[in-house]
Amino acid sequence: MKLVEALALAVSGLSANRLRSALTMLGILIGVAAVILLVAVGNGTSVQIQNQIQSLGSNIIYVSPSSQRVGGVSQGFGTGQTLTQADVDALNDKSQAPDVVTAIPITQAQGIMIYQNQNWFAPTSGTTQDFPQVRNYQVAAGSMFTDSDVRNSAKVVVLGETVVDNLFGGDPNAAVGQTMKISRQSFRVVGVFAPKGAGGLGNQDNIAVIPISTAWAYLSGGRGGKNINQIVVQASSSDTVPTAQNEVTQVLLNRHNISDPSQADFSTQSQQDILNTFGQITGILTLVLGAIAAISLVVGGIGIMNIMLVTVTERTREIGIRKAIGARRTDILLQFLIESMFLSGFGGVLGIVVGAGLSKYLATIASRISTQFPPPVVSIPSVLLAFGVSVGIGLFFGIYPANRAAALNPIEALRYE
Amino acid sequence: MTSLPRPPEHGAMIQLETVTKVYRMGNVQVQALRGVSLRVDEGEFVAIMGASGSGKSTLMNIIGCLDLPTAGRYLLDGVDVRQLNENQLAVIRNRKIGFVFQSFNLIPRSTAVHNVEMPLIYAGLTNGRRQRAMAALDAVGLADRAKHQPSELSGGQQQRVAIARALVTEPAILLADEPTGNLDSESSVEIMRLLVDLNDQGRTVVLITHENEIAAFSKRVVRLKDGLVLEDRIQDQRVEVSA
Numbered sequence A: 001m002k003l004v005e006a007l008a009l010a011v012s013g014l015s016a017n018r019l020r021s022a023l024t025m026l027g028i029l030i031g032v033a034a035v036i037l038l039v040a041v042g043n044g045t046s047v048q049i050q051n052q053i054q055s056l057g058s059n060i061i062y063v064s065p066s067s068q069r070v071g072g073v074s075q076g077f078g079t080g081q082t083l084t085q086a087d088v089d090a091l092n093d094k095s096q097a098p099d100v101v102t103a104i105p106i107t108q109a110q111g112i113m114i115y116q117n118q119n120w121f122a123p124t125s126g127t128t129q130d131f132p133q134v135r136n137y138q139v140a141a142g143s144m145f146t147d148s149d150v151r152n153s154a155k156v157v158v159l160g161e162t163v164v165d166n167l168f169g170g171d172p173n174a175a176v177g178q179t180m181k182i183s184r185q186s187f188r189v190v191g192v193f194a195p196k197g198a199g200g201l202g203n204q205d206n207i208a209v210i211p212i213s214t215a216w217a218y219l220s221g222g223r224g225g226k227n228i229n230q231i232v233v234q235a236s237s238s239d240t241v242p243t244a245q246n247e248v249t250q251v252l253l254n255r256h257n258i259s260d261p262s263q264a265d266f267s268t269q270s271q272q273d274i275l276n277t278f279g280q281i282t283g284i285l286t287l288v289l290g291a292i293a294a295i296s297l298v299v300g301g302i303g304i305m306n307i308m309l310v311t312v313t314e315r316t317r318e319i320g321i322r323k324a325i326g327a328r329r330t331d332i333l334l335q336f337l338i339e340s341m342f343l344s345g346f347g348g349v350l351g352i353v354v355g356a357g358l359s360k361y362l363a364t365i366a367s368r369i370s371t372q373f374p375p376p377v378v379s380i381p382s383v384l385l386a387f388g389v390s391v392g393i394g395l396f397f398g399i400y401p402a403n404r405a406a407a408l409n410p411i412e413a414l415r416y417e
Numbered sequence B: 001m002t003s004l005p006r007p008p009e010h011g012a013m014i015q016l017e018t019v020t021k022v023y024r025m026g027n028v029q030v031q032a033l034r035g036v037s038l039r040v041d042e043g044e045f046v047a048i049m050g051a052s053g054s055g056k057s058t059l060m061n062i063i064g065c066l067d068l069p070t071a072g073r074y075l076l077d078g079v080d081v082r083q084l085n086e087n088q089l090a091v092i093r094n095r096k097i098g099f100v101f102q103s104f105n106l107i108p109r110s111t112a113v114h115n116v117e118m119p120l121i122y123a124g125l126t127n128g129r130r131q132r133a134m135a136a137l138d139a140v141g142l143a144d145r146a147k148h149q150p151s152e153l154s155g156g157q158q159q160r161v162a163i164a165r166a167l168v169t170e171p172a173i174l175l176a177d178e179p180t181g182n183l184d185s186e187s188s189v190e191i192m193r194l195l196v197d198l199n200d201q202g203r204t205v206v207l208i209t210h211e212n213e214i215a216a217f218s219k220r221v222v223r224l225k226d227g228l229v230l231e232d233r234i235q236d237q238r239v240e241v242s243a
Helices: A003-015 A018-055 A085-091 A131-135 A147-151 A161-167 A212-219 A238-255 A271-314 A316-324 A329-369 A380-406 A410-415 B056-063 B086-096 B112-122 B129-139 B155-167 B185-200
Strands: A060-065 A100-109 A112-115 A118-121 A124-127 A139-142 A156-159 A179-182 A185-193 A208-211 A230-235 A266-270 B012-025 B028-041 B045-049 B071-076 B097-100 B173-177 B204-209 B220-225 B228-234
Touching: A003 A018, A003 A329, A018 A271, A018 A329, A018 A380, A060 A238, A085 A100, A085 A230, A085 A238, A100 A131, A100 A212, A100 A238, A112 A161, A118 A161, A124 A212, A131 A230, A147 A212, A156 A161, A161 A185, A208 A212, A230 A238, A238 A266, A266 A271, A271 A316, A271 A329, A271 A380, A316 A329, A316 A410, A316 B086, A329 A380, A329 B086, B012 B056, B012 B204, B028 B056, B028 B071, B028 B204, B028 B228, B045 B056, B045 B185, B056 B071, B056 B173, B056 B204, B086 B097, B086 B112, B097 B155, B112 B129, B112 B155, B129 B155, B155 B173, B155 B185, B173 B185, B185 B204
Parallel strands: A124 A208, A156 A185, B045 B204, B045 B220, B097 B173, B173 B204
Antiparallel strands: A060 A230, A060 A266, A100 A124, A100 A230, A112 A118, A112 A179, A139 A185, A156 A208, A179 A185, B012 B028, B012 B071, B220 B228
């Protein structure tokens, strides 16, 4: 028997019990739609985090001091104070690190911000005038502070949008030129950054940036010194990130007189390293979501098996007739197998349509509710996999009933009432 | 099917040699056939008669290759069916035997012509199926009912569709198991006339029945009792069928 005929036979068999066939398909439909939707949500999270990491700046390498050791006891991440302004200057020296475009120091200061009767808290970073270029910020109003501000420890600040929202009623132009307080020190607002968006990595717009010299002079509090929490290095292109990372390591090892790289008192991490780490995390998230959804797919498959067993029993006599007029075992097997695969395959296709449609719908709803919620992204492999799996489920759960039909004794089947 | 033995006796369509059949029903062994020998030649019209329990259904199942004898030999058109596996038996049923059942046994929700076409589908035919099915329906006088479903046909019409289905593969024998058992007397006569016509055209017909009036249409009557042939005689007083 040809496949086309077997297919036509299956369709006529299924259309005889439309409601039952539709309900059975619904089981697979829900399973496939759930897999596609949940995998899309996982994917959306992954894409959003990737975009955020990209938006931190392009071709970036982070250099952090290693944890300080006191008598062999690690004092925790970032507690060391091994990075200096001289290190930053060396990294900015083209003869020492040719693939590095710019290196900026970052020192973190904290302090309550006050403007008139409003107050707010945001991490304040002391850095240089190259910060917007390296970290990929745009200045929306006013301007970035200058080289001379850094040299003169000027008390000027550039704010992120969230700070402006909370202290200046959201108008960047109103903020520029005003004087506000950070840790009881007066600062003049010279510029406001354009918003970058928020998400899994936290709000990148809740920042304030001041010259590093100013931070050292006025905000370091009791900790004192010229501490650098982090050096952010921009490589010339994404291809040169690995070589730039090597150059940074070499320059700093030489400057710190360390011969064994495993004993380094600092660590470097490229954006790619961070992407890989988050990729692993979101990959696991997607897998877990998909696995949960797959349970409903299995339940749908059992539904198919159940209905196929009922169908085979109901049509025992028909099977007997077919065998009497010359149907072979494989003909009967194929007939019922194709029926179950058609149920699951067609249910799968509908499930893909529903799953993809829901993902799109969810994306538009999500963007309205909150920018924090990652819009689902339907991945083509998940669609192909879902379809393949649904057909496979039809095959797997159809084999037993079909085999039972094919193995029927024609005499007993003909006698069946 | 190339390695099958050649017919030992020319002309014998059905040749049963001391065929026995033993069923197990639970712990009890039932001897349905105790050694039946029967020869049916090409073009014969044989009625197999017997009360219920006489073994005639078992005999029909064996002649129809739905079941195999426990002992003895059965040659169908020269082929020893005991040597055949399940698939080969299916092919034999498809090509050599045309079944007509008491309860018509059409596939529900399939049109008459599709029902008739079905054996050709299982025969693997791809071309000219529809035409052959229509020709068979025409031969039983139901060409105008081709697109009707079984539920839209009368009992007599359904049985004629079943006969068309049995004929469509040009089988060696037509095996009719109580073909009039579910029909009124008028339809019964109609169906029997059709079978007589087909036999007159040279087709071998084996009829299983317990009714004398129906057996009267045949040329030869074989009576079974307790799994043995009780009587085997040629009918002189055949029913006049000329309408």
